Amino acid sequence: MKIRRSERMVLISNYLINHPYELTSLSTFAERYDSAKSSISEDISIIKRALETSEIGEIETITGASGGVIFTPTISDQEAHKVVEELCVRMAESDRILPGGYIYLSDLLSTPTILRQIGRIIAKAFKDQKIDAVMTVATKGVPLANAVADVLNVPFVIVRRDLKITEGSTVSVNYASGSSGRIEKMFLSKRSLKPDSRVLIVDDFLKGGGTINGMISLLSEFDSTLAGVAIFADNVQGKRDEMNYKSLLSVTDIDIKNAKISVQLGNIFED
Amino acid sequence: MKIRRSERMVLISNYLINHPYELTSLSTFAERYDSAKSSISEDISIIKRALETSEIGEIETITGASGGVIFTPTISDQEAHKVVEELCVRMAESDRILPGGYIYLSDLLSTPTILRQIGRIIAKAFKDQKIDAVMTVATKGVPLANAVADVLNVPFVIVRRDLKITEGSTVSVNYASGSSGRIEKMFLSKRSLKPDSRVLIVDDFLKGGGTINGMISLLSEFDSTLAGVAIFADNVQGKRDEMNYKSLLSVTDIDIKNAKISVQLGNIFED
Structure with missing residues (x-):
């Protein structure tokens, strides 16, 4: 032509x-x-x-x-900041507070324009890592993992909290679930992750870290290593230094009585 | 500049x-x-x-x-055919057959290059429809819905088979699950879909149609209408004329004993 x-x-x-x-x-x-x-x-x-x-x-x-x-x-620092600052404003909308102090996120994580931008910001933050796959846990993490994997052009793997017959043989690990206060199981299809992969873990929300630690222990079951952890919004309060992750947003307070969510930039722009 | x-x-x-x-x-x-x-x-x-x-x-x-x-x-007919023909070959790989006659699909539906192409093919097939949102059911449909929504630049909504506290108020409907042979429930967050939306339903696999019918009945609960149904792979055998959908692939036979899957082009290219 x-x-x-x-x-x-x-x-x-x-x-x-x-x-x-x-x-x-x-x-x-x-x-x-x-x-x-x-x-x-x-x-x-x-x-x-x-x-x-x-x-x-x-x-x-x-x-x-x-x-x-x-x-x-990549994405310019200016555009990345603008995107995350707009997300801060939207996250702080008072009607996001659900009974039990949970925050409704599904609208943000199902809008393609937002997902595309988040994907570029997270991919840029881990650009010095060689990443072979992106891992997340079903269901809310899936669009995020998809968005990051799309920018990095690598496959993503979905860990499940329930056992599905359509996944074939699985490997399972136990993890301490902060939300239920119990030890639960998570499952990953045996054929979904190649050995010796360097994996970026992505999730929508980080509180106690139980889910992330579960996924990290799955990695060793697959002879794979952790390349990093990226979170849409953290709410870890004083434990920020104990955990190694990069977040776009940081929820510092959820005031249920006054329906007020305090949100600031996460640590993804810190060096 | x-x-x-x-x-x-x-x-x-x-x-x-x-x-x-x-x-x-x-x-x-x-x-x-x-x-x-x-x-x-x-x-x-x-x-x-x-x-x-x-x-x-x-x-x-x-x-x-x-x-x-x-x-x-859009995508050229030639490229679209090439993509789907390659998917036919990959779908027919004998090691995809799982106990119970299920087919392992997760690798195909978690590869960004494949998802991007599928998104363009499905979006093209429904280009004459005004689509406001894409709907799917958790978990395997999510990357597909994400891919189609990304091309159409509209949000997607995720129906769930379990009740999650992080979704807020939900609307539920009953549906006949072909895989369990029972009546089950599916849930959609009340705030996830605006009334009067025209919705494209997307799913990975179509057999009895129970899940799709469940999603269609959810649409009327949200005063919304169906714009179409797009399926990655159907396995509907003789019932193809009874159901109104467009599929990329059609599984005509799953021979467990000889580990053989027969796959042909779906009806998405028919007019």
């Missing part, structure tokens, strides 16, 4: 953005658009400048016979 | 692709890139030709004071 240069750049940039963390050789584009590799190379440098200046992502060029280009998505 | 025309086109196309089904005025781009509206208009027509020729999506221009451009994602 022979097309005009400007059209070609639109298509190449779209391809790279849809194939993050993947190496694509310049010959692929040269053949597809019936162009010289040198022209493609010039296109890439213009695309690189556009995407990097606006902090949409970075393009790395690998030279040599098996070389090519890799796009790594 | 004043930048070169070719860079501007990369950024405008990226913006449009990330804001599907949204009206953006040309002034937005003219201001952002410090350019004349006529130049932006020319950029858009080049972007339009590039994206439409490669069937990445369509760009519609609305004229007038409140006008602008809207990007609608």
Whole structure:
């Protein structure tokens, strides 16, 4: 397909953005658009400048016979802060408080525009880690894990609190559930995670840490290691230093009587 | 920000692709890139030709004071067929058969590249419907619903088979579960779906149709209407005409003894 240069750049940039963390050789584009590799190379440098200046992502060029280009998505600090500050405001809406002091989050975690932005912010925070898979626990963590995995272009695995026949053989671990105050079980399908994976754990809410610790102990059952923990909103009060995680939001107080939720930026922007 | 025309086109196309089904005025781009509206208009027509020729999506221009451009994602029939044919091959892998004749699907439904493509294929199949929300049932339907909602740029809602305290007030309906052979309950948070919504129901597997019928009866509890039903894989045997849905794959036989799954294209490409 022979097309005009400007059209070609639109298509190449779209391809790279849809194939993050993947190496694509310049010959692929040269053949597809019936162009010289040198022209493609010039296109890439213009695309690189556009995407990097606006902090949409970075393009790395690998030279040599098996070389090519890799796009790594990112988000500017300014945009990331804006997104999280808007989430702070929405989280503090008084009608989110449910009986028992729980916070209703499902609307935020089922809006594609929000999920896409959260995915980019979390992926950026762990960009120095080599991540093979994203893990979460059903059900509310799933859209978050999906969003982060989408940006990182890796699969996600879903740990379940109940045993499902459609998952085949599973491995289970016990964990201390803060919400029920009991020891419960969580299950992961044996075939869902390859050994030696480096795993980023993602969840919607962190309070006592029992669920996260359960997932961490599952990792060793799969001979895999923890690359990090990312949380949408924490509510850990004084225990913030005891736990190692990055959160977008931090809920410091839930005042049921006055229907008031105090929310601040989480620690994801701290270094 | 004043930048070169070719860079501007990369950024405008990226913006449009990330804001599907949204009206953006040309002034937005003219201001952002410090350019004349006529130049932006020319950029858009080049972007339009590039994206439409490669069937990445369509760009519609609305004229007038409140006008602008809207990007609608699509996928070429050729690419869609290729994706579904590859899924056919993967679905027929003999080690997917689980005890009881269930099929293991979780690996396919947790791979971002597959989900993105499925999302585009399903969204295209329902492009003539005005869709306000995507509905599914926890847990395996969630990534699918997320993928479709992402392309359509609408929220998704998650029906649950158990009652969760973090969902607030819920509405429940009974449904006949084919897998347990019993009448079960499903729940949807009251605040998760606005009245008068047109809803696309998405699920991973369709056999007896009990779960889908349950979700359809939930819609009327929310004064909402059905826009369509999309299924990853059906296994409805002779009842295909009784049910109104579009499926990517159709499982025609599960031969447990010989560990053989027969899979063919679903009806999503039929007209």
